[in-house]
Every structure is written in structure tokens, then in C-alpha cells.
Amino acid sequence: MAVASPSKVMTNVEAVRSTLYDALKRDDKAVILGEDVGNRGNVFLITKGFIEEFGPERIIDTPIAEASIVGIAVGMAMEGLRPIAEIQFADFIYPAFNQIVGEAAKTRYRSNGEYTCPMVIRTPYGGGVRGALSHSVSVEALFYHVPGLKIVVPSTPRDIKGLLNAAIEDPDPVLFLEHKRTYRLIKDDVPDEYFTIPIGKANITQEGTQLTVVSYGLYAHQSLEAARKLQDENLSVEVIDLRSVRPMDRNAILDSVRKTHKLLIIHEDNKFGGVGAEISAMVAEEALFELDAPIRRLCCPDVPAMGYALPLEEEYMISTDRMAEEMRAMVRF
Amino acid sequence: MAKAMTSTGEAAATLERYGLTDDQLRAIFRNMLLQRQLDNRGFQLNRQGKIPFALGSEGHEAIQAGAAMAFKRGHDILAPYYRDLGLAVGIGFTPLEVLLSLFARAADHNGGRQFPNHYSSRKIGMMSFSSILAAQIPHAVGAAYAIALRKETGRAVLVTFGDGTTSEGEWHESLNFAAVHKLPIVFLCENNQWAISTPLHQQMGQPHVYKRAEGYGLPGESFNGFDPLATYDAVRRAMERARSGSGPSLIEGTCYRFLSHSTDDDDRTYRTREEVEKQRAMDPVPRFEKILIENSILVAQDADALKKDVLRETNEATDAAEAMPFPEAKDLYTNLYEGAWEPWQ
Numbered sequence: 001m002a003v004a005s006p007s008k009v010m011t012n013v014e015a016v017r018s019t020l021y022d023a024l025k026r027d028d029k030a031v032i033l034g035e036d037v038g039n040r041g042n043v044f045l046i047t048k049g050f051i052e053e054f055g056p057e058r059i060i061d062t063p064i065a066e067a068s069i070v071g072i073a074v075g076m077a078m079e080g081l082r083p084i085a086e087i088q089f090a091d092f093i094y095p096a097f098n099q100i101v102g103e104a105a106k107t108r109y110r111s112n113g114e115y116t117c118p119m120v121i122r123t124p125y126g127g128g129v130r131g132a133l134s135h136s137v138s139v140e141a142l143f144y145h146v147p148g149l150k151i152v153v154p155s156t157p158r159d160i161k162g163l164l165n166a167a168i169e170d171p172d173p174v175l176f177l178e179h180k181r182t183y184r185l186i187k188d189d190v191p192d193e194y195f196t197i198p199i200g201k202a203n204i205t206q207e208g209t210q211l212t213v214v215s216y217g218l219y220a221h222q223s224l225e226a227a228r229k230l231q232d233e234n235l236s237v238e239v240i241d242l243r244s245v246r247p248m249d250r251n252a253i254l255d256s257v258r259k260t261h262k263l264l265i266i267h268e269d270n271k272f273g274g275v276g277a278e279i280s281a282m283v284a285e286e287a288l289f290e291l292d293a294p295i296r297r298l299c300c301p302d303v304p305a306m307g308y309a310l311p312l313e314e315e316y317m318i319s320t321d322r323m324a325e326e327m328r329a330m331v332r333f
Numbered sequence: 334m335a336k337a338m339t340s341t342g343e344a345a346a347t348l349e350r351y352g353l354t355d356d357q358l359r360a361i362f363r364n365m366l367l368q369r370q371l372d373n374r375g376f377q378l379n380r381q382g383k384i385p386f387a388l389g390s391e392g393h394e395a396i397q398a399g400a401a402m403a404f405k406r407g408h409d410i411l412a413p414y415y416r417d418l419g420l421a422v423g424i425g426f427t428p429l430e431v432l433l434s435l436f437a438r439a440a441d442h443n444g445g446r447q448f449p450n451h452y453s454s455r456k457i458g459m460m461s462f463s464s465i466l467a468a469q470i471p472h473a474v475g476a477a478y479a480i481a482l483r484k485e486t487g488r489a490v491l492v493t494f495g496d497g498t499t500s501e502g503e504w505h506e507s508l509n510f511a512a513v514h515k516l517p518i519v520f521l522c523e524n525n526q527w528a529i530s531t532p533l534h535q536q537m538g539q540p541h542v543y544k545r546a547e548g549y550g551l552p553g554e555s556f557n558g559f560d561p562l563a564t565y566d567a568v569r570r571a572m573e574r575a576r577s578g579s580g581p582s583l584i585e586g587t588c589y590r591f592l593s594h595s596t597d598d599d600d601r602t603y604r605t606r607e608e609v610e611k612q613r614a615m616d617p618v619p620r621f622e623k624i625l626i627e628n629s630i631l632v633a634q635d636a637d638a639l640k641k642d643v644l645r646e647t648n649e650a651t652d653a654a655e656a657m658p659f660p661e662a663k664d665l666y667t668n669l670y671e672g673a674w675e676p677w678q
Contacts, residue, residue: 057482063513068471068506075475078460079410081482083475095502102465103472111453111461112444113668148669171671247674327424 006192007198015190016122017046018086019164024054030168033060034069034086043088044124044183066092070121071098074173077119078107082168082292085247090125090177092136093306097142105148120167124180126218126268128317131180132308137273138217138269138300143175144246144278150174151200155182155220157190157238159243162197169196186221202249203270204256206223208238210331212256214279215266216242219318223266226324235331245275249289253279254287262291264330268325271299298326348628351566355630359639361402361561361642362625365618366418369644370594371428374647375449379596383655385434388450389592390416395617395634396523396586399564403572404491410480412460412473414524415450416590420493421497425457428646432654439660444668447662467501470494470520472509477581478517489517490576491568497528499542508583511589512549515580519571524611526589531601546583558586559617561581567622591616 001066010018023030032047038061041048049060062069066087073083077274094098100121107117107244127136144151152174154166160178167174202214205224215223220241225238238256242248257263263283276297283295298318300306306316342434350358368390375387388637393416401423403413413420418431428441434452436444442454443461447459453461460476462469473492480488497520498504522542526533533540554571555561564586571582589612600609625631655668 063509064505065502065506065510067503068474068510071468071503071507072478072510073477074479075460075472076479078472078477079476079479081475081479098465099471099503102463103468106463107461108668108671110443110447110451110463112442114442114453114455115461116671150670155490174422265416273665 007189008192009021010157010185010190011184012157012160012178012186013044013046014176016162016164019161020047020051020305021163022102023084023168024050027079027232029080029082029083031060031081032084032086033062033073033268034173035062035064035088036321037061037086042086044180063331066096067099068186068244070096072103073119073121074099074104074107074117077117077173078115082118084120084122084168087121087123090123090139091137093123093139094104096293098208099148100173100175105146108172114131114201116171117173118171120174120176120199122176122178124177124178124183126181127230127306127313128218130179131133131260131306131312132156133305137305138267140177140206140245141269141274143292144216144228148172148183149246150244151177152199152244153177153179153216153218155179155241156186157188159197160241161190162195163199163243165194165198166199174199175270177217181218182221197243200244200247200249202252203241203243204238204252205241206239208236208260210236210262211262211264211327212238212240212253213264213266213327214240214242216245217268219266219323222318222320223323223329229324230331235328237327238330250282250286253283257283257287258290261290262325262330262333263291263295264298265295267296268300268317293330296326298328338528347635348366348624349562351562351569353562355456355564357402358553358625358630361398362621363639363643364398364401364419364423364632365621367422367428367559367616367646368394368397369424370643371431371510372418374432376592376596376653378651384437384449386449386596387435388415388448388595389590390418392525392589392591392612392617393523393552393558394419395561395590395621396564397556397560399581400521400568401492402490402565402569405572406457407440408488408571410458410460410473410476410488410490411516412462412469412476412490413452414462414465414466414469414494414498416525417493417597418450421459424452424454424459426459429653430454432650433657436654436657437534437659438654438662440657444660445662452533463537466498467494467503470498470507470561471510472503473518473547474511474516477511477516478514480517480657481514486578487576489519491519491572494551495522495528496522496524496526496533496536497531497547500528506584508549508551511581512551513537515578517575517578518581519568519575520581522566522585524587525585527604529591529594529598530600534602539586541581543585546613551581551583553583553585554608555587558588559615560622561617561621588617
């Protein structure tokens with residue numbers, strides 16, 4: 001009888017915390033820097049107690065200055081440290097745009113490999129938490145256009161551990177996006193042992209034959225829930241959790257579309273120029289004649305972000321019922 | 334030192350050499366000559382239609398040769414900007430490497446990817462940087478943090494920038510962070526009084542960058558950036574302070590950009606010839622030559638021999654670099670990520 005390897009049930013936020021803790025234990029070169037990561041232990045208490053254990057030299061409470069949080073991490077990475085920079089909320093990442101896009105992403109390329117930038121930028125993103133205009137945005141589409149970056153959008157505690165370990169190990173800069181609604185909502189078993197999940201590898205969370213649904217983050221959970229509901233109606237939906245948006249697992253998407261012949265992309269970021277636009281263009285280029293229905297994208301509306309008032313947030317976010325409805329319509333097309 | 338620079342007959346008695354040997358003084362002078370020669374070469378090659386672009390650092394010879402003399406090769410880290418030809422050459426970047434950058438050849442450190450003057454060399458501790466002003470300042474601070482965290486005493490970072498860069502937010506953020514953590518770093522402003530076409534008075538409310546040091550709780554100091562020895566002294570003291578764990582400094586040398594911003598700029602459109610000529614009269618290269626001769630550190634024939642030698646070296650580097658191959662088209666695709674990756678196209 002096989003003995004199950006030891007594991008613990010934890011939430012997404014606990015998975016971030018325990019993975020960071022292990023990384024700091026494992027490697028003296030790892031440092032965390034950001035706003036309120038030390039004394040406060042991060043606004044979600046992810047790094048609570050770290051400063052006592054690892055010291056203020058490695059758990060750095062920075063001034064409120066996002067461009068230099070990232071910029072200083074770039075310099076640390078160029079000179080041999082393994083910085084894990086935190087942007088307190090993804091909405092605050094804009095001042096650091098040049099340091100991420102113009103500097104971190106280009107360090108290896110512009111020096112032709114002489115200097116590299118092995119660093120992680122972690123940030124909580126996404127809505128459904130009454131975060132209003134400036135504590136709820138999705139930022140992946142602003143960055144996934146950029147060669148030189150890797151962008152991870154994990155949805156489960158296990159994926160967080162495996163992908164955060166991979167990101168910290170990665171010799172190139174990784175933007176690690178944590179959906180804050182999933183922080184305490186999602187709970188699952190996580191192996192105790194060290195492991196990585198390759199960046200750029202999607203996860204097929206449910207196999208199916210009549211429709212491919214591609215999603216990530218919070219909506220990876222809701223789309224799976226919707227697809228399960230449809231099983232009771234004898235509708236068979238394949239659900240892909242992308243886990244990374246750059247590099248993106250094109251083979252997983254194409255293989256699935258060649259099997260189901262229909263594609264629905266669901267994401268919280270707004271539709272125009274979003275990740276779904278790239279996926280639909282790629283499928284149209286590579287597998288148009290496999291399709292039995294037009295590609296559909298179910299995305300949040302083209303407004304800057306969800307409002308603070310509950311009706312405004314509810315109107316912005318996509319309910320599981322709406323996802324199920326859309327899936328039904330596509331299967332029956 | 335200003336006294337030595339402005340004096341004539343009495344100069345021999347008053348030359349403050351800050352402990353530098355005759356050989357070191359001659360090395361500073363040679364660096365200044367080499368900068369001038371290499372700088373001119375970039376513009377010549379552009380006017381000959383051989384290269385699409387060059388940037389000049391003429392007028393920065395003294396500040397860069399002096400600063401380079403205070404840099405400890407093999408220990409310190411330099412985070413330069415794109416007008417630092419003399420600093421690069423002064424810390425060990427060779428004329429051939431400069432010409433490879435100008436010609437964008439495959440053997441260039443960045444394989445012909447970057448604009449000329451965007452030098453980097455891991456070997457001599459010169460960090461890679463982009464054209465985005467002030468973006469390299471936090472990188473330098475991060476490097477200084479790494480040095481401090483590893484308790485590598487006796488090392489410091491020298492980060493350089495022009496007056497224009499000091500308007501950027503990242504410049505402020507970086508000084509503030511370095512001051513909070515008392516990092517081993519020196520912020521050296523090469524104030525050449527122009528940000529392309531924008532003069533100092535349109536860039537800042539008062540013309541002295543070093544005065545901002547007090548606001549960060551740092552020592553600040555200014556010196557004559559046309560004087561290589563005053564520069565050496567200020568940079569050496571600041572670097573020693575940083576290396577010994579006493580924290581950062583903000584120092585500023587005033588110099589002047591004699592040429593247009595680049596080969597694509599024409600400074601006649603925004604500043605008078607009278608202003609440029611007034612500054613030319615203080616050209617640090619012939620002035621330092623005069624001082625060395627007056628103090629019998631150099632004889633006139635030696636000066637001529639040095640000039641011939643840097644011309645020869647520049648010519649040889651030019652011919653050697655020109656004869657080398659460009660990168661190949663396939664080189665566009667390398668060194669984006671480590672290892673193999675599949676471009677999405």
C-alpha cells in the first residue's frame with residue numbers, strides 16, 4: 001500500500017506565506033522588500049513574523065516608492081541576490097512600469113547575457129472583495145505583451161507553492177499575480193516537500209469533449225464549478241487553468257480545441273486587448289478549420305475597474321451562473 | 334585646487350596633487366586625451382556615414398578622468414550613464430571595446446544591441462544600463478545593498494548621472510532609500526548645465542544638485558568638474574566613506590557639454606555660440622596639460638608623444654573594430670530568457 005506523502009490543508013494566502021518562508025530558510029540570498037512587509041508582516045499578514053526570524057536586512061520595509069522597490073530589486077538581482085519584491089496591491093504597480101518593462105525584462109537581452117535579473121515581483125490583484133477602483137484591478141494584459149517577462153497567475157494553494165518555487169528559482173524576472181479573492185476562499189491539500197511546477201504549463205482541471213474553456217485566477221474556480229453543473233445536464237466541458245499567461249501553454253489550448261472544436265475564454269480583466277484576445281488570435285491562426293463555432297470571450301466590461309458600491313461590483317464581476325449559461329449556449333451552438 | 338588651475342607662474346608651488354604620483358597624474362592626462370580622441374572619432378565616423386549615431390562627452394574629460402582614478406578596479410562597482418566614455422576607459426574598458434560599441438559589432442559586449450556609449454562589462458564591474466534616465470540609479474542602490482548585506486567591506490558603488498536625471502522620481506527614491514540604509518554608494522552628478530536643450534534654470538529652482546543632500550540627511554559637496562584633481566579628491570573621499578561603512582554621499586562637479594547632445598542634435602538651435610565659446614576657454618584638456626607642464630610633471634614633447642599615442646591607439650582600434658563582423662540576423666533571438674524558449678509567432 002502506497003503511503004501518501006505528508007501534506008497540509010492550507011488556503012492560498014497560507015501557501016504564499018509558507019513558500020516564501022521556506023525560500024528564505026533555504027537561501028541566504030533571498031530577500032523580501034516592499035511596503036509594510038516587515039513590522040506589519042504584509043497587509044494580508046503573509047510575512048508576519050519574518051522580520052523577527054530573518055532580520056530587517058532581509059525583510060525590508062521600504063519607503064512608499066514602487067518604482068524603486070522594483071528598481072532596487074533589479075540591482076540586487078544583477079549583483080547576485082534573489083530579491084522577492086512586493087507591490088502591496090497590483091493597482092499600485094503603475095509607477096514601477098518602466099522598471100519592470102524597460103529594465104527587468106530587458107536586462108539579459110540588452111547586455112547580451114552579461115547581466116541577468118533573477119527576481120520575483122509578487123502582487124495581489126483582482127476583485128470581488130469590495131476593493132473599489134484602486135484595490136481590485138487586473139494588470140496581466142499590461143505586462144503580457146512584454147518579451148523578457150514571465151507572468152504567473154496561479155489559482156490553487158498547490159499551484160502557488162509549485163509556481164512560486166519555480167519563480168524564485170527562475171533565472172529571469174517573474175511577475176507573480178495572486179488573486180486576492182482566492183486568498184482565503186480557496187483551500188486545498190499541499191505537499192510538505194519542495195516541488196516546482198513549470199512556468200508556462202497549463203492545468204486541465206476537467207476533461208471534456210464538447211467545449212474548451214480557458215481561464216485563470218478566481219475564474220478558473222468558477223468556470224470549473226460551472227462546468228461541473230453542466231455535467232448534470234450531460235454536457236461535457238473541458239476546463240483549462242492557464243496558470244501562466246507568459247509563456248502561455250499554446251499546445252494545451254490547441255490540443256483541447258482540436259478535440260472539442262469550440263473555445264470559450266473567461267477572464268476578469270476587460271476584453272479589449274486582454275489575454276483572451278491573444279488566445280483567440282492564436283487559435284484562429286493555428287486551428288480555424290477545427291472550429292465548429294465562433295470563439296467567444298466572456299470578460300469583465302470595458303470600464304476602468306469595479307466601483308465600490310455593491311451593485312457596481314456585482315455588475316462588473318461574472319457570476320458562475322453566467323458562465324454556465326454561456327457554456328450551455330456554446331455547446332448547443 | 335582651483336588656485337592651481339587658474340594660476341600660471343606660481344602654479345608649481347601650489348599644485349595640490351592629493352597624494353597622486355607623477356605617473357598617476359600623467360595617467361589622468363592620458364585618459365583625458367584618449368577620451369577627447371575617441372569622442373571625436375565617434376562624430377567623425379558618423380559624418381563619414383560609417384555609423385548611424387554617436388554621443389559626445391567632450392567637456393566631461395576632467396570629471397571622468399578624476400573619478401576613474403578614485404575607483405578601485407576589482408572591488409568597486411560602476412553604474413554609469415551614456416555620457417561616461419572617460420569613466421569607462423578610465424576603469425579598464427579598452428578603446429577597441431569603445432569602437433566595437435560605435436560600430437555595433439558582434440564582439441561588442443552587448444553584441445551590437447545597444448546604442449553607442451551604453452557600455453557594460455561584468456569583468457570590470459560596470460553595470461548594464463538603458464537609455465532611460467535615472468532607471469540605473471535604483472539598480473546601483475540595489476547593488477550597494479547586496480554589498481552591504483554580504484558584509485563585503487572595502488567595496489562601494491559609484492553611480493553617475495547628469496543634471497537632467499536629477500529631475501526623475503527614481504533619482505529621489507534612490508537617494509532616499511540609500512540614505513535610510515546608509516549604503517556604500519556615491520552619487521556623482523556630472524552637471525553639464527544642459528538637459529539636451531533645457532538649461533539648468535528650467536530644470537531646478539536653484540542650480541546646485543549637491544544642496545539637496547541635506548534634505549536626505551547626506552553629506553553633499555560640489556567641486557569644479559573641469560578640474561580632474563578636485564574631482565579625484567571629492568570622489569576619493571566619498572568612496573572611502575562609502576567603503577568604510579559610513580554611508581552615501583551626493584557630490585556634484587560642474588562641467589559643460591561642448592558638443593551637441595548627439596550627432597542627431599544641433600545645439601545652435603537653442604544656445605548661443607558666445608556661451609559655448611566662453612566655456613571652451615576653460616577647456617579642461619589643454620588647461621590640465623599646461624598645469625602638468627608648469628609643474629614639470631610633463632614636458633611639452635611628452636605631451637605631443639602622448640597625443641600621437643592616443644591617436645595611434647584610436648586609429649588601430651577603429652581599423653580593428655571596423656574589420657570585425659556585425660552580429661548575424663539570428664542573433665536577434667538570443668539571450669531573451671535563459672535556455673531555449675519558443676517565441677510565440
